[in-house]
Amino acid sequence: MSPSQTPTIIIATRESRLALWQAEHVKALLEARGHSVQLLGMTTKGDQILDKSLSKVGGKGLFVKELEVALEEGRAHIAVHSLKDVPMELPEGFALACVMEREDPRDAFVSPHYENLDALPQGAVVGTSSLRRQVLLQALRPDLKIEPLRGNLDTRLRKLDDGQYDAIVLAAAGLKRLGLEARIRATFAPTAMLPAAGQGALGIEVRSDRQDLIDALAPLAHQATWLTVAAERAVSRAMGGSCSMPLAAHGTFTNDVLQLDAAWGDVDGQAPLVRVADNAAVTTLAQAEALGDAIAQRLRAGGARGAEPLI
The missing domain is CATH 3.40.190.10 (Periplasmic binding protein-like II)
Structure with a gap:
């Protein structure tokens, strides 16, 4: 479907200044390609609960849920997220349609x-x-x-x-x-303070049956960033990751070779910091995720523990 045939695309966004900047950024890029775009500002539970640690009240998915409901109900068509706030497993019927070029991940x-x-x-x-x-x-x-x-x-x-x-x-x-x-x-140099999975990258979520939107967003995607964060998120997914777990995963891409570093620590200081690294030739999402899975296995072998259920 050409831009002139596509109805107005409504972006669901949190109303924080940074979230609005991110949504406006995507809006401008889509408008430059001929699309009509509007914003739907929303307040999420993550924005409302400020007196408790996210790890104790449900994790960073609290910043995402209301936006997904808006997509489900058709009040909005796409949601722009800081990728480090997006749960590793999306609900059934939703898809990550686009990962954009990364800003400074440090x-x-x-x-x-x-x-x-x-x-x-x-x-x-x-x-x-x-x-x-x-x-x-x-x-x-x-x-x-x-x-x-x-x-x-x-x-x-x-x-x-x-x-x-x-x-x-x-x-x-x-x-x-x-x-x-x-x-x-x-x-901080990443060697000293390893970034979170997806840090600095923007992801755009849609309903998985909206191929027209997936096609419209395709030109905004940055393949090297997408492969890199796919590997990072695979580490978190394999470890049961959320913000309730002290886990870092950060990749860098050079000539189709992805270097992936990860670290796990014990908040109570009862276990030493576990750090592992590996690299592989990566040209597909499946290869990126396989590298992430392998890194997670090495973290566990080094003493890292997966996430425990939230209480």
């Missing part, structure tokens, strides 16, 4: 007073609600005090500026997309 160190992690004084308070970041920070600086940090990006920065934390750790991609790159005091 974590950012943000602080009004200290230039990097090493500069923090002993016992400094660092904010993050990511179990992955918590275990990796503990491995780098066991003396730090890691405190929960919830809310959208602007809320987190305000809490930092109000003096509740000495520093916070955020995804560099979100800061860059909102023009807040100046807030980044340092970026």
